Amino acid sequence: MTFLLLHRGLILPYDYYGNHLDDSGKTIDDALERRNFQRAGEALSQIWAQLKIDNHPVVSRYIKPLIDNPAATPCVNECEHLLWASEHIHQSQYLLQVVRCNNTKCCKPWRSYYFQILNQRFIPAPVAYQVSKLGRIPSRFDANNSNFFNLFERLHLQKFFKEKLMMDFLPFDRYCLSLQQDIQRRLCAICGLYFSSIASMKRHKVLHSNRYKKKEMLINYNDDDDNDAGEPELAMNSNDHYQQEQVDNNSAPIIMNIFDFFKSDFEQVK
Template identity: 35%
Template structure:
């Protein structure tokens, strides 16, 4: 009987710099109708789209996500979520993302593209937000990543389907062949994910060839006057709000009943409401644990707001725990 010796490397290193595929996963979440005020109304189920790009010839940026957003608006499985009865993009768009530099709602390029979508599609509002630090596991896209990743078990994507494009030092020697190999690997991955169904909803995946023109386009920011009227960026909260103004000459009438929910146009700040012997009260920020807040509809219906000494208006993140560490910094930045 002969002996068989298996020799394996200590680590599975990538054989060349940026020799990888970048999947951008987008999860549509179905919202149940006539169930306002219940967190369960926002489900974790819905269609999934995966845009696969070459890590060598492309990247994940605010511009690529903007390209993918426009693609979502054309997909049949996203039609119910993104389109109204007239076929137009629904007037209020909410985007939940992670805190990466290509998706962070506080970054100028992300805001530029959000404003571009807002104007292009005649939206009443577009809200881009992230989960609080330490709560990324509640990101709904993460629920799609588990089944998608499971399909990659034991899957091998060869880097040299049409022949190797690397020399002995792992450097590219044939750029055209390299692009063909990347595309072939991406198409294999696309085929795997396109055969998936998650919670009764189809997965659509496609490999996108590099498009330097579209992937590098960043719209210019509007004037400061327009910006101050339509955009809000809380200092610490990871959220950016772009909302249509009251000037009908600006963009015409509202397409939704958003103002019945947000008469002040922008989302009201979170704050706690407690019961005491003298009735309902709102504690001072420094007296609050920073964990429990009244629900949005409760804050709207009761109509009581906290005092905000030192501020002309109530800051959105006044009750954020991190602000209590340096209140002076908030005052300076607000001024």
Template identity: 30%
Template sequence: MATLSGKLAGITLPIDHFGLHLNTQGKVIVPELALRNFRYAGETLCDIWRRDLIFGKKVDAQYVEELSNPFENLEFEGTDKEKAEEQKQQKRKQEKGDDSPECFVPWSWIENHCNLCQYSLDIKHCTNTSCCGPPRAKEAMDFLFLNNGFLPPVTKAKDGHFTNAIHLLEYFDLMKIPGYDFHCPSLDQTAYSRLCYSACNKYFPTLTYLMNHKKTLHPVSRGRPKGKSREQNSRVLDDFSLLPSQQKQPLFDETYLRDCMSDKE
């Protein structure tokens, strides 16, 4: 997906090709029309993807119309307040006669298990055995624990190539690598800063997600904290982003060589 971000910059996918299916609040009011519009946008996106080569190989992208919900009948742990909100939503759906299967995912569960980006969704096992089962690959889970259980951000190196996520965890200082989605050319510095919550500098792909994060984990804070927010790292990695143990060391001590040289040298 990272290679497509540059090609998608400036492209607006049509959402109302067959007619408007949203009301003024952005809610779907004509589900059948929404599905037709979504299919048209998906086919348009597939047409763009088919033009993109991966290592010189052609890409076959097809729109798959899947109406079944893989998350149907799943139950997620949440707070009492979130459970009450789920019951309210179910009641409103019953009053409207809406019988479409939709799974309610509490935001507290998303905070503990998901990392949200523009073009990716990273889901991890938590350590609570009553919530998640035992991991299938414990070694990989322990390794990803270096980055809170998630893969590091997609990062471009100074020479223009995208780095290996495993190599980032092994050799680079995680405090110096760019943030999630910071490589996307469609996000400038100002827009990216607005999507990072200033109290913890955590990034979210939309302002709605950011506000949910604020209400859940920072309910006491009001507005932005005083002072400047932490400066963002560079968009690319260089040798200064390496861990001290991985940086190139001089073959000889510079001070020692200077003491051994004569004045004429």
């Protein structure tokens, strides 16, 4: 039985335990909304468990989100989740890549030659080309251009693409016709990560805020102090750039940059 046939005629009521929405469709009862969502998830799990993939049975079950199961994680830190996502997830409109990292304390070791082939871990963005006198070069956006570099060319020509297109980052959906008006707003101008929605990008920007950086510095300092590691290692940002500073607990805090110190954590909207 195919995946589509299993879902033919399937209707999942949103209000199985009661209506959690008001007349305008906004949530008025978060707890009831989660119960209704869980019911739908359990129903889908029962259906998916009937599938077989390559003659192997599918094991499917609903897992409660962390917010519904606080006992599983005593301290749920949103920034930690955002940081994990920035290291392991790349989003685009029609492709979601979730890839393990090379830190064995975080992810299990690779079991295939995936990393030897994709040493950047993620599939690079599609890039269209045009033929010049000197050969093929990446083209700017053209609705009529349907010729693209293949995967292995894209893996080895990233620097060449950026130089020719005069771009620091290549959004995955750059050549998608229907998304041209939103691509720049989905791209983080600081680290270059591209997101499938503007809302996701705004949540990610928390990692670049001064408030998060100060908190990260404090956490790293306390960890090093507990381990008697001598000079504390201060994390300056989420990209693992570190700077060694000798700290005296009895002295006043050291201000490296007075403008950054007094900079507001909030973005001014023009």
